[in-house]
Amino acid sequence: MFVITVTYTAPLDEVDQWRPAHGDWLNQLISRRLLLVAGRQVPLVGGVYLVPQMPAEELDRLLATDPYVLAGVATHSVVEFTPLLVAAGLEALKSLE
Template identity: 80%
Template sequence: MFVITVTYTASLDEVDRWRPAHGDWLKRLIAQRLLLAAGRQIPLTGGVYLASAMPAEDLSRLLATDPYVLNGVATHSVVEFTPLLVSDGLEELKGQ
C-alpha cells in the first residue's frame, strides 16, 4: 500500500486550470480501487492519496498519467507501507 503526497509546483490559478481533468482521473482510479482515498492538503499546497498494493513500477506508471503531472503543475512523493493495525471495518487493508 502507498501514501502519495502531491505538491503543487505552480500557482493555484494554473493548478485550477487542470482541476476538472485531475478530478476525473481520480474518480476513475477510485472506481477501479487503485486509489482508496484522495483529498486536499490543508493548507492547500497539494493533496494526499492512499493507493492499493501493487508493484511500485505500476504505481509510477499510473501517477505519470495524472493531468497535474502531465501539465507540469504538481509532483508526487510516494511512501510504501504495510498496514499492520487497522480500524474495525478496514480489515481488508491489513497486510497489503
C-alpha cells in the same frame, strides 16, 4: 500500500485550470480500486492519496498519467508501508497487501 503526497509546483490559478481533468482521473482510479482515498492537504498546497499495493513500476506509470503531472503543475512523493493495525471496520485494508 502507498501514501502519495501531491505538491503543487505552480500557483493555484494554474493548478485550478487542470482540476476538472485531475478530478476525472481520480474518479476513474477510484472506480477501478487503483486508488482508495484522495483528498486535499490543509492548507491547500497539494493532496494525499492512499493506494493499494501494486508493483512500483505500475504505480510510477499510473502517477505519470496524472493531468497535474502532465501539465507540470504538481509532483508526487511516494511512501510505501504495510498496514499492521487498523480501526474496527477497516480490516480489509490489511488484506490489500
